[in-house]
Amino acid sequence: xxxxxxxxxxxxxxxxxxxxxxxxxxxxxxxxxxxxxxxxxxxxxxxxxxxxxxxxxxxxxxxxxxxxxxxxxxxxxxxxxxxxxxxxxxxxxxxxxxxxxxxxxxxxxxxxxxx
Amino acid sequence: xxxxxxxxxxxxxxxxxxxxxxxxxxxxxxxxxxxxxxxxxxxxxxxxxxxxxxxxxxxxxxxxxxxxxxxxxxxxxxxxxxxxxxxxxxxxxxxxxxxxxxxxxxxxxxxx
Numbered sequence: 722x723x724x725x726x727x728x729x730x731x732x733x734x735x736x737x738x739x740x741x742x743x744x745x746x747x748x749x750x751x752x753x754x755x756x757x758x759x760x761x762x763x764x765x766x767x768x769x770x771x772x773x774x775x776x777x778x779x780x781x782x783x784x785x786x787x788x789x790x791x792x793x794x795x796x797x798x799x800x801x802x803x804x805x806x807x808x809x810x811x812x813x814x815x816x817x818x819x820x821x822x823x824x825x826x827x828x829x830x831x832x833x834x835x836x
Numbered sequence: 837x838x839x840x841x842x843x844x845x846x847x848x849x850x851x852x853x854x855x856x857x858x859x860x861x862x863x864x865x866x867x868x869x870x871x872x873x874x875x876x877x878x879x880x881x882x883x884x885x886x887x888x889x890x891x892x893x894x895x896x897x898x899x900x901x902x903x904x905x906x907x908x909x910x911x912x913x914x915x916x917x918x919x920x921x922x923x924x925x926x927x928x929x930x931x932x933x934x935x936x937x938x939x940x941x942x943x944x945x946x947x948x
Contacts, residue, residue, distance in 0.1 A: 748923050754936065762937060763940050764938040769935065777935050778934075809879060811881060813881075823869060823931055824883060824886055825883075825931075825936055826883065827880065827881035827882075829878075829879065830879055830880075835887075
């Protein structure tokens with residue numbers, strides 16, 4: 722089985738722009754989660770989607786949004802970029818959100834740099 | 837809210853020796869899962885081992901094993917026969933429905 726894929730792998734944007742990141746989960750996985758990783762804040766949960774519905778959201782401003790499509794692929798969008806949004810954005814998929822099949826498998830991440 | 841604490845920002849071990857990484861967590865839930873993830877310099881997050889809270893038996897995966905103390909809310913990772921490829925950042929994580937909460941991470945160095 723192919724692993725979780727994320728595109729693009731690297732991105733450079735300027736302040737005020739918006740960006741869309743994409744994540745394709747492992748085949749058969751219906752849950753997709755997004756995390757932001759920075760040296761100062763560590764790994765922080767952004768949101769999780771299951772069957773096209775957002776099930777939980779972390780403590781991030783409304784500039785961060787996401788969605789999930791019927792094929793379980795997910796996108797996250799960040800509008801009005803700020804310098805502090807520079808980070809590694811990780812996507813993870815799991816078969817379910819609870820029970821024994823809830824372990825998350827991560828993609829390689831998208832490195833976003835905001836200038 | 838659940839919190840996960842890793843009190844050792846850095847650890848080092850000699851090749852072929854054993855090292856233990858510490859993790860504590862705080863929760864009021866009874867049903868949850870605990871994980872150790874490894875993040876090498878490539879930044880790819882790799883699942884090392886998982887533990888179900890309802891299981892008393894400690895999980896083991898080859899050279900990796902955990903010491904799960906539910907009452908103490910402690911979940912340590914033991915790496916036996918350390919190898920150079922084990923060098924990475926290790927994250928302890930707590931999973932309840934819809935969210936995975938990570939600790940701050942422990943940077944493990946393996947010395948030849």
